Amino acid sequence: MPTTLEAKTPRLVTALPGPNAKRVLEQDAKFMSPSYTRDYPLVAKRGHGAIVEDVDGNAFLDFAAGIAVCSTGHCHPKVVSAIQRQAAELIHMSGTDFYYESMPQLAARLGRTMPGTEGKKVFFTNSGTEAIEGAIKLARYATKRDNFIAFYGCFHGRSMGALSLTASKSTQRKGFGALLSGIEHIPYPYAYRCPHGHAAESCGAEILEQLEGQIFKRLFDPEDVAGIIIEPIQGEGGYVPAPKFFLQELQRICRQHGIMFIVDEVQSGMGRTGQWWACEHSRIEPDILCSAKGIASGMPLGAIIARESVMRWKPGAHGTTFGGNPVCLAAALATMDLIESEYLENARRMGDYLFGRLAGWTKNFKIVGDVRGRGLMIGIEIVRDQGTKEKAADLRNAIVDLAFHKGLLVLGAGENTIRLSPPLLIDQEQADFAVRTLEDCFREAEKKA
Ligand code: PLP
Numbered sequence: 065m066p067t068t069l070e071a072k073t074p075r076l077v078t079a080l081p082g083p084n085a086k087r088v089l090e091q092d093a094k095f096m097s098p099s100y101t102r103d104y105p106l107v108a109k110r111g112h113g114a115i116v117e118d119v120d121g122n123a124f125l126d127f128a129a130g131i132a133v134c135s136t137g138h139c140h141p142k143v144v145s146a147i148q149r150q151a152a153e154l155i156h157m158s159g160t161d162f163y164y165e166s167m168p169q170l171a172a173r174l175g176r177t178m179p180g181t182e183g184k185k186v187f188f189t190n191s192g193t194e195a196i197e198g199a200i201k202l203a204r205y206a207t208k209r210d211n212f213i214a215f216y217g218c219f220h221g222r223s224m225g226a227l228s229l230t231a232s233k234s235t236q237r238k239g240f241g242a243l244l245s246g247i248e249h250i251p252y253p254y255a256y257r258c259p260h261g262h263a264a265e266s267c268g269a270e271i272l273e274q275l276e277g278q279i280f281k282r283l284f285d286p287e288d289v290a291g292i293i294i295e296p297i298q299g300e301g302g303y304v305p306a307p308k309f310f311l312q313e314l315q316r317i318c319r320q321h322g323i324m325f326i327v328d329e330v331q332s333g334m335g336r337t338g339q340w341w342a343c344e345h346s347r348i349e350p351d352i353l354c355s356a357k358g359i360a361s362g363m364p365l366g367a368i369i370a371r372e373s374v375m376r377w378k379p380g381a382h383g384t385t386f387g388g389n390p391v392c393l394a395a396a397l398a399t400m401d402l403i404e405s406e407y408l409e410n411a412r413r414m415g416d417y418l419f420g421r422l423a424g425w426t427k428n429f430k431i432v433g434d435v436r437g438r439g440l441m442i443g444i445e446i447v448r449d450q451g452t453k454e455k456a457a458d459l460r461n462a463i464v465d466l467a468f469h470k471g472l473l474v475l476g477a478g479e480n481t482i483r484l485s486p487p488l489l490i491d492q493e494q495a496d497f498a499v500r501t502l503e504d505c506f507r508e509a510e511k512k513a
Contacts, residue, residue, distance in 0.1 A: 068123040069112040073497045074471025075123045081105040082120025103461070103475065104468040111138025114487045114494055116473065124468075127486040127498050128475045132299070132331050132441070135358030136402045137487040143361045143398045150394035157390075159188065160383040166393040171367075173400055177340040178369050180349035185375035188388030189366035192330035192356035193221025196293075198368045198382055199352050200225045200244075203291035203324040205381060206374045211246040211284045213275065213292040217301035217478070218252060220293065220328055229293055232300050248279055252298060253310045256434040256445060257453065264436075268310040276317065286321035291352070296342040299331030302478025303443025305436060308346040315348045324374065326352040330366070331441075334358040335403040335488055338412035338439035345438060358488075361399045365392035407488035414490055415439035421499045426450070429506045431459055431513055442484040443477060444502075448513060455480040459509045466505040472498055 068075055081089060085107040106124065110117045114137055116126045129135065136143055159167050167188065175184030187202075189195045204210060212229065214220070219232040228244035230236060237243070253268030260270055280286045292314055298304040318325035327350040332342035336358060343350055351374050356366030365388070368375075415438065425432045425444065433447035446463065448454040460480045467474050477483040484498070 068117055068121060069110060069115055071115060071123060072113075072125075072491070072493050074115075074125050076471050077122055078120045080122065080469055081107065082118065082122060084119040088119060103464050106468065106473065113137040113140075114490050122471070124471050124473050125494055125497055125501075126473045127484050127490075128473045129358075129485050129487045130362060131357070131475065132336060132485040133357045134362050135334055135336065135488050136361045136399050136407060137489045138362075140361060140398075140402060140489075142402060143395050146394040146398035147363065147391055150391045154390055156386070158385055159388040160385065164388070164390050164393065166390055166397060167388055170393050170396050170400070173397070174355070174367055174369050178350075178353050179341070179344055179347075180371060183372040184369050185372045186370075187368040187375065187382060188393075189356070189368065189384060190364045190387050190389075191221070191366050192328075192354065193223050193226045193366075194384070194387065195330065195354040195356055195366035195368050196220045196226040196229065196328060197223050199293070199326050199354050199370075200229070200291070201382060202352060202368060202370060202375060202377065203326060205377050207290045207322065207324060209288050209290040209323075211248070211289045212244075213279065213284075213289060214247055214249050215252040215294055215298075216249050217254065217298050217304065218293075218295050218328070219298075219300035220295075220330075246284075248283055250275055250279065252294075252301065252304065253306050254298075254302075254304050255307065256304075256436070265307045265309065268307055272310070272313050272317070280321075286317075286323065289321065289323045291324035291326045292318055293326040293328060295328045295330075295332060296346065296348075297332040297337065297438065297441055298478075299441075299483075300477055302445065302481040303437045303441060303483050304478075305342075305438060306346075311343065311346040311348045315350075318351070324351045326350060326354065328354050330354055330356045331485075334399075335408045335411050336439055336441045336485065337437075338408065338415050340403075340408070342438065342441070359399065360392050360396040363389075363392040363395040365389075365396055403488065410490075411439045411488040414488075414492070414495055415442070417492060418442060418484070418495050418499070421495070425506075429510060431456060431506065431510055437484075440484070440486055440488060440490070444482045444484070445478075446480045446482065446509075456513070459513055462512060463502070463505045463509050466508055467501055470501045470504065472501040474498075474502075
């Protein structure tokens with residue numbers, strides 16, 4: 065009999081939340097900032113592979129992966145031993161003032177994964193937000209221009225610069241006063257809700273017309289625009305992929321006007337979509353690529369990867385005390401080994417498998433409006449009515465909660481989408497369990513609809 069953590073599927077031993085979890089929730093309510101958003105009361109204690117155990121010994125199948133972070137699963141032995149080895153040797157010196165062997169080692173490997181023949185340079189950060197914040201500065205520095213174009217629905221982080229680009233939920237901005245000026249948001253090509261009724265691969269032509277015909281003519285001269293930033297697949301916004309032609313056209317516009325083409329791959333990157341980076345599916349070559357989340361299997365690390373002709377700022381122009389900490393770098397190197405040797409291929413294979421299993425869901429369930437994404441970045445949009453496409457946030461929330469009570473961890477994205485972002489190591493048995501569990505949840509939710 066396997067232990068709870070060695071099992072491949074969930075085992076619930078208490079009502080949820082259990083007694084120990086309840087104690088933690090009470091303490092949390094007393095001492096923690098109320099700004100955190102928890103969808104359900106999971107109090108995580110241990111993890112292994114795609115299984116997470118809570119403080120009461122309940123084991124869950126994790127299709128959230130700590131918000132698309134634990135790419136190699138929880139506590140992969142190779143990642144753990146890389147962390148342990150490094151922690152016993154050296155924890156910190158600061159890569160801003162001193163050198164670490166692993167810094168250029170990881171930078172060279174990351175640079176090789178980014179599309180484009182030109183050499184790449186890398187700046188390491190502690191988070192996705194910091195990668196975006198640095199990219200804003202780098203684009204301004206490299207172009208000597210101020211303005212940016214970003215997209216509705218995109219999430220880029222919550223520090224004042226990154227938040228100025230974020231246009232995901234107004235609660236994320238409310239109460240924080242004036243943000244960066246010189247940022248214009250335009251619609252994201254959201255094929256399921258395309259106002260012009262275009263198909264998935266052709267949605268967005270009118271947005272490009274608006275950019276070139278209106279924004280560049282009436283608001284910002286393109287020669288004053290430092291960067292256009294986009295998530296190739298919107299994450300927090302609802303797991304919405306941008307069409308290939310759209311990304312290619314954005315690149316053309318950027319090249320034509322000397323604008324930095326910046327892709328935010330914090331959520332979509334590092335193997336999740338079956339390629340190192342989601343932008344590879346569209347054969348684009350960004351100038352700056354921002355990464356974090358899955359890059360170090362849960363250790364805090366982000367990276368700004370840029371063409372070497374772009375990352376030419378002078379010593380002191382940008383720095384960080386902790387960014388590129390050696391323990392995080394060791395975890396990232398082990399993570400890249402695993403993604404390269406096994407999980408890129410597995411993400412592709414299990415992504416295809418899951419999409420195959422979900423293919424009929426818009427027919428099988430009247431509350432499923434759309435199933436979309438790539439690889440193991442899958443969004444299921446929940447609607448009240450397939451004809452009107454009315455968003456059903458309440459049903460989505462009910463499904464997420466029902467899944468938790470059946471031992472499956474999933475998260476919402478956007479107003480009414482369920483996101484599946486499991487660790488890249490899941491197998492068919494786990495994919496089948498997730499599909500069966502979601503089917504049960506959807507049936508129950510439909511009765512409430
Ligand atoms: N960019 C994207 C696309 C994200 O999904 C996130 C976080 O969800 C961020 C940036 C911010 O990253 P972090 O939370 O590591 O600061």
